[in-house]
Amino acid sequence: MHIVLSPDPILRQKCEPVDPSKIKKLRSTAKSMAKLMYKSSGCGLAAPQVGIPLRMIVVDCNFAADGEEAIESPTFYINPQVTYQGGEQEIDEEGCLSIPGISIPIKRFTRITVEALDLDGEPFVVEAEGFHARALQHELDHLDGTTMFEHLNPLDRIKAFEVYEEAVQGGAKPGDTGAVPADIAAAQPKASALHVED
Numbered sequence: 001m002h003i004v005l006s007p008d009p010i011l012r013q014k015c016e017p018v019d020p021s022k023i024k025k026l027r028s029t030a031k032s033m034a035k036l037m038y039k040s041s042g043c044g045l046a047a048p049q050v051g052i053p054l055r056m057i058v059v060d061c062n063f064a065a066d067g068e069e070a071i072e073s074p075t076f077y078i079n080p081q082v083t084y085q086g087g088e089q090e091i092d093e094e095g096c097l098s099i100p101g102i103s104i105p106i107k108r109f110t111r112i113t114v115e116a117l118d119l120d121g122e123p124f125v126v127e128a129e130g131f132h133a134r135a136l137q138h139e140l141d142h143l144d145g146t147t148m149f150e151h152l153n154p155l156d157r158i159k160a161f162e163v164y165e166e167a168v169q170g171g172a173k174p175g176d177t178g179a180v181p182a183d184i185a186a187a188q189p190k191a192s193a194l195h196v197e198d
């Protein structure tokens, strides 16, 4: 298993829901995804990023934040659904394991509630705030074929892609973060993500 890099077309496709009767068969894949995420110092990874066009993500924001005392506690979300998105909107820089060597400022909601199935097929709900909410929104985007580039206006997208391509040619690998390209405006949430409920 390896991380697929932009502009691989799998990163732009809408992923299919997982058949709940087949969740057991996905367990080892899910665990491998988590392993790869930790190895790459990421706090989230979506199935399409490892070449699997299914609605499954893994997120662990504690691991990245805890540093040396890190305890791996990945949360696996199968068929995640956003049931609430709101709070403030904040701009912060994001990186992506599929887009190494570059960071992009993206405006995100500070609160999100997600319902999903776990690796036993049991439903659960997560209410996330702040960085955790941001990480979830980033990974959920991947399931609909949206990468950080799609959040940018067309001109900034071209500029950012050029900087990214240079970074990859210069040897950037998944987990390498980079600077924000010069003159890039903070990216807005995509219109499709704007179902705010408050």
Ligand SMILES: [Zn+2]
Residues within 6 Å of the ligand: 095, 096, 097, 098, 138, 139, 142
């Ligand atoms: Zn990403």
